[in-house]
Amino acid sequence: MQLTSETLERAVEHLSKLPGVGRKSAQRLAMHLVKQDKDQVLQLAQALIDLKQKIRYCSSCFTITDDDPCPICRSAKRQRNVLCVVEESRDVYVIEKTNEFRGSYHVLGGVISPLDDVGPDDIRIKELIARVNSNSEPVSEVILALNPDAEGEATSFYIHKMLSPFGVKVTRIAHGIPMGTELEFIDEATLSKAFIGRNIF
CATH class of the missing domain: 1.10.8.420 (RecR Domain 1)
Incomplete structure (x- = not known):
């Protein structure tokens, strides 16, 4: 041609x-x-x-931001003792649209996926453990809001296991979200109900 x-x-x-x-x-x-x-x-x-x-990652929660720390981490209105763990920064935007969550975030930057050669050391699980173990801002609850697929489930299970020694309450957003669906494609009403109905891991 x-x-x-x-x-x-x-x-x-x-x-x-x-x-x-x-x-x-x-x-x-x-x-x-x-x-x-x-x-x-x-x-x-x-x-x-x-x-x-101009884009960088927040040094506290690792979401995408123009300023470090990000506006969510700087806000005095957010609960610092409740952490919502998500896979990517886009998930923060999706959850924020529901207006249901008032805590802080922790962006893993991926999920454990042996088929893709991604292990626990390749995502920000160590940083999550350090935040939970910090004396400056004690964490009372960690909410797992990972995609309900095989990799998300494996990552959730691993995080729950790693956080067990710290005595922190680990919850997950409620089921009802279809398996294999990514958070960014879930409507706000469904995601909002999932947060309200979250349960112990």
């Missing part, structure tokens, strides 16, 4: 590497960007550059 524009092809190639974007969708996106005002495209480009240059 004869290409009319190497520049367009390069854009399509990079866009098609994004998750959920196939080659046809990448072509549509690239053609859409060609038709946009130069200022709009430059603003998009700057927003993407800012993602890499």
Whole structure:
């Protein structure tokens, strides 16, 4: 096939590497960007550059933030003695939309997955144990809000086992969330009910 524009092809190639974007969708996106005002495209480009240059991880909860510590960890209105453990930063955003949780977060940055060669040392379980074991901010409850799939269950079980010696209450968000569903795709009402109905691990 004869290409009319190497520049367009390069854009399509990079866009098609994004998750959920196939080659046809990448072509549509690239053609859409060609038709946009130069200022709009430059603003998009700057927003993407800012993602890499300005975004960092909170040194306390490890969620994505512009400022360290993040606004949730800085807030005086949050309960510091209750930690909600999630897999990724996107899960923090999903839970925050429910307005049900008023504690703090701990983002693992993944789950235990032997098939993907991800073990307990590859995610932030040691940091979670250090937070629970800290004398400065005693933790009374750890809520496990991991995806209800095989990896999430294995990670939840491992965390529960590791936290047992500390005498902290370990709960999990209630079942009712379909197996294999990721938190970011669950509606707010279902997730809200899951938090209200959480039980002891």
